Amino acid sequence: MEHPEDGTLALLALGEEQGVPRAQSRHVAECATCRKELEGLRRVVSAGRAGAGEPGLERPGEHVWSRISAELLGPAGSGAAGTPELPAVAPELPAEPVRAPVPQLARRSSRSWRTAWVAAAAFLLGVGATVVADQLRTPSAPEVLATAELAPLPEWSEADAGAAALHEVDGARVLNVELDPGLGEGYREVWLIDSDLERLISLGVLVGSEGVFDVPDNLDMGEFLIVDVSDEPYDGDPAHSGNSIVRGELS
Template sequence: MSHLDPEVAALLAMGEQASEDEQRHLDDCAECAAEVASFTRAVAAGRATRIGAELLTPPDRVWESIRSELDLPDGQAGEGTDSGPSAASAVTADVSSAAARHVARRRRVSRRPVFFVTAGAAVAVVAIIAGVWMSGGIVPRAEVISEARLDGFPTWAGAQGEAMLERVDGHDRVVVDLTASLPDDGYREVWLLTSDASDLISLGVLDGDTGTFDIPDDVDLRRFTVVDISQETVDGDPAHSGDSIVRGTLAAP
């Protein structure tokens, strides 16, 4: 069976009743359900602006991927960047902020009934989504290959985390999320290990609680199945400190 038409997904996200066929497809197809959900978040963000409620805050890793997609330094994503439709992972944010800007403009210039504002925002969202599709800027989906629960080491009481191995546009990356106490000095580093810990590669420094790390294409992910986050001291030694905070093995979701 073919997937839902993107326009249909957008309409469903705005509260249109799904037909029996569409509903049946959504129940079975995680991909389309995720698509509707992501449109729903974009629409909700636009509506939240309209009624003055708080904007939905996407998870940090969303901003993280937008930042890396746009090569922005920390703290600049989501501030109305003018990216084109090809900056694909920024599309959801673009839709929300464009809808929000649209609503904001309408609010300033008129006191028309709320209904028109809502309809205007909805039309803007559909137009933007349709435009993105028609211009060929299709969102590359992050396909979750495997995931891991990261268990804390005894010396790190209460530490825990999650890791997800994703494939986007043919490239693999690991998204990690860590909850652990933060020492005054040193830094955290993310590693991939073989299951017997005989070999390891550093993916990079984890700044904050979440991070996205591209995996070099020549890394054999059938061998490197374990995600480890370590506490490192600033000693110039690039090797693993031996002080692991959490660790877990990637497995199919």
């Protein structure tokens, strides 16, 4: 069986085994040449993902170029003291460019492309994971639209005051209500009432000391500013009992 294409090895290096035919996966596992290239690509992936969050690359010092030059020039380029000497003037290029054999050039180009492609993919995956993690760690705070102090009504004059706050979360409005859980003989229901105390809308039942209630999108909060928490008997009647524990106006 022929060696798999460059894209196949790139997928395996990125951990995308499900996109590779089973026969080609078996070939890579059994072929020493393919395994060697795959290991190299996996090292590129690891380096790309590990460096995704780094701010930048450090510029190498001059000694790095000196060592590279020594390797390239070989013994002929060494001075008396063993220090590589760089040519003062760049050598002249031949009139006709020297062409490498086409098969070798194509192979190097393909390998370079594959390595660059894998490195870029690994880097982007690492950056994406970093961005997502940062967003999860720092959620946006909800916007406070209005607040109200919920004062006890005369029948509940010994009760502690409660609090309400209108928030906007992801484009929707919610009402947060806090009240002493020991108040009330039946169940407690949260209402929004208009300024004339004639129209009212139930938001739901308050269980415990705090509750969060969705506010209808089309409700005009310029009219329904009063927050009311009532003590409701278990009589099956959905109407307001007329026994309000606390009440306050949003502003």
